[in-house]
Amino acid sequence: MPFLMTIPFIEKYALTLEPYQKIKADLGLTTDEFYALTKTLASEIEVARKVRQLYQRKGFKKISLLDFYNWWTNQEKVCNYCGINEQQLSILFDKLKEFNKRPTRGKTLELDRRISNKEYDDIDNLVLCCYICNNAKSDFFNHEQFIPVGQSIKLVWTKILNPE
Numbered sequence: 001m002p003f004l005m006t007i008p009f010i011e012k013y014a015l016t017l018e019p020y021q022k023i024k025a026d027l028g029l030t031t032d033e034f035y036a037l038t039k040t041l042a043s044e045i046e047v048a049r050k051v052r053q054l055y056q057r058k059g060f061k062k063i064s065l066l067d068f069y070n071w072w073t074n075q076e077k078v079c080n081y082c083g084i085n086e087q088q089l090s091i092l093f094d095k096l097k098e099f100n101k102r103p104t105r106g107k108t109l110e111l112d113r114r115i116s117n118k119e120y121d122d123i124d125n126l127v128l129c130c131y132i133c134n135n136a137k138s139d140f141f142n143h144e145q146f147i148p149v150g151q152s153i154k155l156v157w158t159k160i161l162n163p164e
């Protein structure tokens, strides 16, 4: 399957949710090719679904779902404040679970607004952020104020992930 096919496929299949028949017709796919793509692109499809849910939950209006998806896929997948990536976050959550209350939010990166009282629609105001930093920053600190806090959070998780 040509690589160029993957992006329109993900868009139609997981973002704009077009009917399967239409996707097959538009992209010239046989039924077998269609289902093969859903398997090959399973992890990209999962990401696109997550982005779609986030887009709906945050009530974006001024930017399109596709623009938001493009923004998301172009972001480096680390917390903007403490630098943790999703794999490290997942290990950290598993370690903390042994002696803490089970966290109610996910191990995946979340959206943070640099300036909290601006709309989510302003894409320049958005950064990716881990649950821990997002929770600590809340709506109280702005981006600049929280940067040193993020550095301290990094010291804590680095120690937990790399015990001496």
Ligand SMILES: [Zn+2]
Pocket: 079, 080, 081, 082, 083, 084, 129, 130, 131, 132, 133, 134, 150, 153
């Ligand atoms: Zn963080």
